[in-house]
Amino acid sequence: MTSLDPVLDKDGVRLTVDGAVATVTLTKPDKRNAQDFALWRALTQAGRSLPGDVRVVVLRGEGKSFSAGLDRQAFTPEGFDGEPSFIDLARGTDAETDTAIAGFQEAFTWWRRPDIITIAAVQGHAIGAGFQLALACDLRVVAEDVQFAMRETALGLVPDLTGTHPLVSVVGYARALEICATGRFVHAEEAERTGLANLVVPAGELDAAVRDLAGALLAAPRDAVVETKALLQGAAGRTYDDQRAAERAAQTRRLRDLAGLSD
Incomplete structure (x- = not known):
């Protein structure tokens, strides 16, 4: 990756921008990029700090692991x-706990914004x-040594960082x-076969x-990409006829834009 002056560099998260491509890097390789509350706040801030001309955001982790999950010190x-x-x-009220978890989830939601594609x-x-x-990203390119696992149930918890919806949508x-309840590893071949990975390549x-x-x-x-992403994101929640109507509306906007007739 190109070495650039960071827009943000704090709490295990670095954001750099190279034209239309931004890169968010997890920078705690000594802890296998384990996540904590401060890192989640920094991820949220990274999303809010993206310049308006960014079209693609790449998420990566320094070192041998993308992220080994939640830092166990939280427990x-x-x-x-x-x-x-x-x-x-x-120990908090239901409302207090709900608000806290909603704040954590913000670090995982902005990756699905319709104006960017995330990898x-x-x-x-x-x-x-x-x-x-x-799973929060639109696309996943993985190395041959990848090991996905959802281990929350083994800790007596549930996956609550927005991962259940995309996981069901994909696999x-x-x-x-079965993946969540057993906590087993999903390796590169299965990830590619089931759609979790768009592409598998050697680590190098x-x-x-x-x-x-x-x-x-x-x-x-x-x-055109923004409109297409919005169509695809909404497809599962629409009927066939509703999706047809959404396609017509989107295409009308594109035609008018190309003809210089848009507002």
Whole structure:
């Protein structure tokens, strides 16, 4: 990846921008990019800091692992310095706990914005919150050594960082249930076969493959890609006839824009 002055560099997250492509990097390789509350706030801030001309956002992790999941210190009574532990959250009211989790989820939601396409470049471990962060992106390019796993149930928890919806959408209910309930590893071959991975490459070729994909995504006019992404995102929630109508409306906007007749 091109070395650029960071727009943001704090709490294990670095954001750099190179024209229409932004790169968000998890920068805690000594902890296998384990996630904590501060990192989630930094991810949220990264999304809010994107310049308006960014069209593609690449998410990657430094070191051998994309992200090994939640930092286990969150489960200890002391938690993180100046932060509530999970035990503290459990002692709050339902409304307080709901608000706290909603705040955590913000780090995982902006990747689905219709005005950008997001690519997760995943190597090594992508466990729990790491798996859900990869699932938050539109596309996933993975190295041959990738190991996805949803381990929350083994800890007596559920996946709550927005990962359940895309997982079911990609692999179907039955396989998603089996992956989550068993906590087993999903390796590269299965990830590609089931659609979790758009592309599998040797680890040494991961960055180059992502650059090539980003370049291909930038080839089409931005507004056409934005409209197409919105159509595809909404397709599952529409009837066939409603989707046809959405296609007609989107195409009308595109035709008017191309003819110079848009407002």
